[in-house]
Amino acid sequence: MSEFGGFFNSVNGDRKYKSEDFANYFKTFIGNGINPSKDSLRVIKKSNNQVGIMVGSACINGYLYLNSTELTKSISINVTRIDRVVIGLDIINRTLSVYVLQGTVSAPPVLTRNNSKYELSLAKIKIQGSTVNIEDERGQKEICGYMDFLGKDDLQNMWDLFNSQWAEYKELWQDWFVNMQGKSIRGIYIQNTRPAGSKVGDIWIEVP
Known part of the structure; x- marks a missing residue:
């Protein structure tokens, strides 16, 4: 279909829209990233085996993510590894959520970005035994960045x-x-x- 116009009221079911139609609309003027407020989706250390993700929002390929209460995610300990806390859009499974990706001793996990899945990195977690260090990655445009209005x-x-x-x-x-x-x-x-x-x-x- 070369042309699309919308959105209009349906008359006897002649106007039906998919989630992709709305996503395509939003991504014409909102770029990928998280809300630019100071602590939006910031990852914090809660304990040696848990991190918290603060309230905030994001937009990935036109799809909206909202987190209204602080999340808690478990992480591994007693290992030497570089993990990441990411927010990922999964078109096939119809999800947009925050989760932990495991990396290796020398490198963090590679972000998946294709037609069905797209990830942004919120933070890098360096684990060395029982020592856990969090590196904020929200401001790095190539792996996360802040949502902005296209045309700026x-x-x-x-x-x-x-x-x-x-x-x-x-x-x-x-x-x-x-x-x-x-x-x-x-x-x-x-x-x-x-x-x-x-x-x-x-x-x-x-x-x-």
Whole structure:
């Protein structure tokens, strides 16, 4: 189907929409990532074998994730490994949730990103025996990042263009502004002869 228009009220069942239709709508203007508020979905250490995921929200490929209460996830101990806490969209199983992925001694698990599954990493967990360290990865654009409105770059380009063009005329504007200090923009002359040095827009009131 080359064209799609929506969304419209159904009349006798002639307008039926799928979840993909809504997701395709949202991903036209919302990019993948988590809500940019400070602690949104931040991973914290609760104990040596548990981490907490704070409240927050995210958007992956147009699908919405909301977490209204702090989650608790179990992690392994007495091992040497680098794990990750991720939020993953699974189209086939119709889920969007947070879970722990196990890595190896030397590397964290690779994120899955294909047509049916897409993962964002919230944090990297380094486990060495009973010692657990959490590294926040939410701000790393290539593996997570913050949701944003698509088209922002276009607005930034417009602003950069304005600034570059304004720089060319800024000195001329400043010279003109300095020279006009204490002067009326429109000259007003009250005399019986045509004023010398007058310009278009000046007012001349001729008196006998």
